[in-house]
Every structure is written in structure tokens, then in C-alpha cells.
């Protein structure tokens with residue numbers, strides 16, 4: 001492994017500036033522990049001068065011992081025309097008692113004159129005074145040069161003076177920020193290289209994703225000599241977000257052979273991303289590089305065939321390296337190689353060239369044409385295979401059902417009821433149930449009837465129910481596709497139903513869900 005790159009995670013500071021993000025103190029503590037476990041160098045925990053929650057969080061952090069990471073408190077240079085001691089934002093940074101302080105300051109002349117409205121000289125003094133203050137208190141100080149690239153392009157002399165002012169005061173690192181996220185990779189490379197030549201201090205890079213370039217820009221910064229990379233772990237942040245560290249870390253560590261986190265932690269890159277997304281209440285983007293659920297999902301039949309023969313034919317790395325998984329998706333663009341593992345689960349004697357394999361593929365394509373989509377509903381597709389191979393007979397029959405929705409005219413709740421008749425081993429069972437809607441009532445009555453024969457169904461409950469209108473141009477006569485996710489507490493499975501009637505589509509998916517559970 002070549003030189004070390006320091007990873008600076010700002011999920012709790014710049015990430016918290018992202019739309020829809022609101023961490024509780026306990027969420028923040030969990031994220032700190034996850035990042036420390038992963039082994040990033042710095043965790044920027046927030047801005048203690050900003051709000052009571054951050055203050056409380058920094059108080060809690062004082063009693064927490066971390067294994068690898070250093071906690072960073074973030075704040076601005078002192079306000080104009082006052083001393084550092086008089087500035088409450090500066091004193092609150094000190095009271096946070098962190099080993100490291102990140103100070104952001106202006107390096108674009110326009111921001112100095114038109115946003116903070118002070119003189120160019122006073123801004124240089126604000127940077128110098130603030131960093132001197134913290135260095136005298138024995139702190140490690142990182143200087144974030146806000147808008148550095150835009151500033152350099154507009155007035156390079158002044159932008160470099162801002163950096164010099166920080167270095168003269170003893171800054172341990174100067175971080176070049178593409179605050180507006182509008183700079184292109186080649187410019188990042190050239191400007192970072194210039195700064196690395198001019199200053200004998202650690203140079204860092206902090207990129208925003210407004211042009212979709214934040215990861216590429218961070219990599220170009222490193223190629224130009226930066227040894228410290230700032231971002232947020234799964235890329236969220238203000239506007240279009242920050243550089244995504246769950247992409248950058250494996251890019252640096254696996255592709256460029258630069259050490260960022262302890263090598264034994266690389267396999268935890270995916271689980272950390274999923275944990276942080278869950279705490280943040282944000283769904284992880286399916287195709288997020290390295291860590292997304294679909295990052296190693298193969299759908300095209302020829303690709304699945306290639307991966308089955310040699311995984312590197314369509315994978316840039318093995319998913320297990322970063323703790324992710326390979327998935328093969330069933331669909332109308334599948335070939336025999338995709339369905340074969342599922343067929344073999346039912347009958348191991350069937351091969352790729354058996355006639356049964358071709359007839360199953362033909363059936364898959366016919367059903368997908370009718371509106372079924374099996375890539376998320378493998379349980380239903382396994383039942384299709386079993387039925388086609390004559391290896392399955394449903395243990396129950398739904399003889400009839402009726403659902404009634406009731407609306408109270410004078411207000412009150414909408415209720416629905418369902419009556420169902422099932423037959424198991426020639427024995428009939430008729431039940432009725434109420435629900436908060438017809439599908440809910442139907443699900444309850446079906447389960448109640450079948451639980452008489454199969455008590456194990458008591459463990460099963462629905463965890464997700466999705467409806468999609470398939471041919472919207474047909475308005476109310478359109479087909480609908482219902483996907484149901486079920487669990488028994490140990491396993492989770494997904495089933496599908498398609499019909500022009502939403503109740504019937506739901507019943508088909510519910511029936512498959514119960515059949516699959518009884519078959520397990």
C-alpha cells in the first residue's frame with residue numbers, strides 16, 4: 001500500500017445541511033461509533049456555535065472513547081472587527097474540547113467584499129487571528145478555504161494570500177473547497193497541484209456534487225497531491241450533496257492502492273453505508289457504486305451468463321471485497337443462465353439445454369409481457385417454476401370471496417369487511433374479517449381461515465405493499481401490479497399479482513405469499 005490518505009467525514013456537519021436530514025443526538029452517537037469502527041481519520045461532529053442539539057452532542061462526546069477517529073468541531077473565522085475572545089462562536093468551539101478544530105474562512109475576494117462585507121485585509125486577519133488562537137490552545141487546526149477554486153479563478157493572488165494567512169498562523173492542513181460544486185476535474189487537478197507546489201503543509205480537498213463531479217474531483221485532487229479528503233459517507237449534503245466517501249474510499253484503497261482505512265475494514269464499507277442510510281431515514285440509492293443493493297445486480301441474460309462463467313467478465317471487483325452481494329435479476333431480458341440456479345433448486349437434474357429450461361424462460365417472458373415483473377418477486381417465480389415442472393400442488397383452494405367497503409356519510413372512519421371460503425383437504429372454512437380497507441380486510445380473513453389448518457401462518461405478516469398502474473392510458477380499466485413483501489421474522493420474501501382489479505391482484509400476491517411460506 002502506498003501513502004496514507006486521511007479521510008475526513010462530514011456526515012454530521014455538511015451532511016446535516018442536506019434536505020430532509022435531522023439527526024437526533026442518539027442518531028449522531030450511533031454514526032460516530034460506526035465511522036470510528038470503520039476507521040476514518042476525522043469525524044466532523046457539527047458546529048457547537050450553531051444550536052443546542054450540537055452543544056448537547058459535544059457534551060456527550062466528551063465521555064466517549066474512540067478507537068481510531070478524531071472528533072472535529074467546525075466553525076467560522078472570527079466575525080469582522082471583534083477579537084477572537086469576544087466571538088461566542090469561537091469560545092463555543094473551545095468549550096467543545098475536541099482535539100481538532102476545522103475553521104472555514106473566505107478565500108474568494110467577492111465573498112469578502114459582498115457577503116461578509118469587510119475589507120480584504122480584515123478577512124486575512126480574521127483567518128490568521130482565529131487559527132493563531134486555536135494553535136496557542138494546543139489544537140490541531142484544519143483550515144477549510146471556502147470557495148477556494150472559484151476564488152482562485154477570479155483572483156488567484158488573493159486566494160493564495162488567504163491560504164498563506166492560515167499557514168503563517170500554523171494551520172496543520174489547508175483544505176481546498178469547491179463549495180459551489182461547479183468546477184471540473186481538470187481545473188481541480190491543475191489548481192491543487194499549484195497549491196501543493198507552493199505550500200509545505202498538508203493539502204486537503206472538499207468537493208460538492210452540483211455538476212455530478214464530486215467524486216471525480218476528489219480523486220483528481222488526490223492525484224494532484226492532496227492527502228486529506230473530505231466528504232459525507234453516503235454523499236448527502238446541501239443541494240446536490242457532497243463527495244461520497246463510500247465511493248471514494250474503495251476507489252482510493254482498491255484502485256489507487258492508497259491507504260484510507262484499515263484494510264480489514266474494507267469489507268464493512270457496505271454495511272456502514274446501509275447503517276448510516278437507515279439512521280438518516282434515507283433510502284440508499286440502488287445503484288450507488290460499491291454499496292448499493294444493485295451495485296452488483298445483473299439483469300441482461302448475456303451478462304448473467306458471462307458472470308456465471310467468470311465473475312470479472314462484468315464486475316470491476318468482487319462484491320464480497322466491500323461486503324456487498326452479487327444478484328441475478330429475473331426478467332424478460334433474462335436468458336437460461338439466469339433462471340437455471342432457481343430451476344436447479346427445484347430439480348437438480350435439469351440443465352441449461354433441457355427443454356424444461358426453455359419452456360420456463362418462454363413462460364417468464366409471456367408473464368412479463370402480461371405485466372408481471374419478477375426481478376423483485378422471486379418467491380412467485382419459484383412457484384411458477386414448480387407448477388410448470390409439476391412439482392407443486394397448492395395445499396389450499398380459495399373457493400370464493402367478497403369484499404365490501406363502507407363509507408360513513410357523516411364522517412368517521414372508512415371500514416371494509418371481507419368474507420372468504422377456503423377448502424383444505426375437502427374441509428371448508430368460511431371466515432369474515434374487518435379492516436381499514438378492502439385489501440387489509442381480505443388479508444385478515446384469508447389468514448384467519450387458513451390458520452385453522454396451518455397455525456404457523458400466525459408468524460407471517462406483511463412488511464410492504466406496493467401498487468403500480470401498468471397502462472395508465474386505460475385509466476380506471478388499467479391493469480395494476482401488486483407487490484407484497486412478507487416475513488415470518490426469519491425470512492423475507494416478495495410475491496406479485498397482476499389484474500385489472502386491484503383486489504384480485506392483491507389476492508394473487510397474498511395467495512403466493514402464503515403458498516411460499518407453507519412450501520418452505
Ligand SMILES: CC(=O)SCCNC(=O)CCNC(=O)[C@H](O)C(C)(C)COP(=O)(O)OP(=O)(O)OC[C@H]1O[C@@H](n2cnc3c(N)ncnc32)[C@H](O)[C@@H]1OP(=O)(O)O
Nearest residue numbers: 047049050051076077078079080104105106115116146179
Ligand atoms: C460552506 C459551508 O458549509 S460553511 C457552513 C455553513 N453552515 C451553517 O451556516 C450552519 C450553521 N450556522 C448557524 O447555525 C448560524 O448561521 C450561525 C449560528 C453560525 C450564525 O447565525 P447568525 O449570527 O444569526 O448569522 P447568519 O446565519 O444570519 O449570517 C451569517 C453571518 O456569518 C458571517 N460569516 C459568514 N461566513 C463567515 C466567515 N467565514 N467568517 C466570519 N463570519 C462569517 C456573515 O457575514 C454573517 O454575519 P452578519 O450577520 O454580520 O452579516
Ligand SMILES: CC(=O)C(=O)O
Nearest residue numbers: 104144146147177179
Ligand atoms: C467548508 C465547506 O463546507 C465548503 O466550503 O463547502
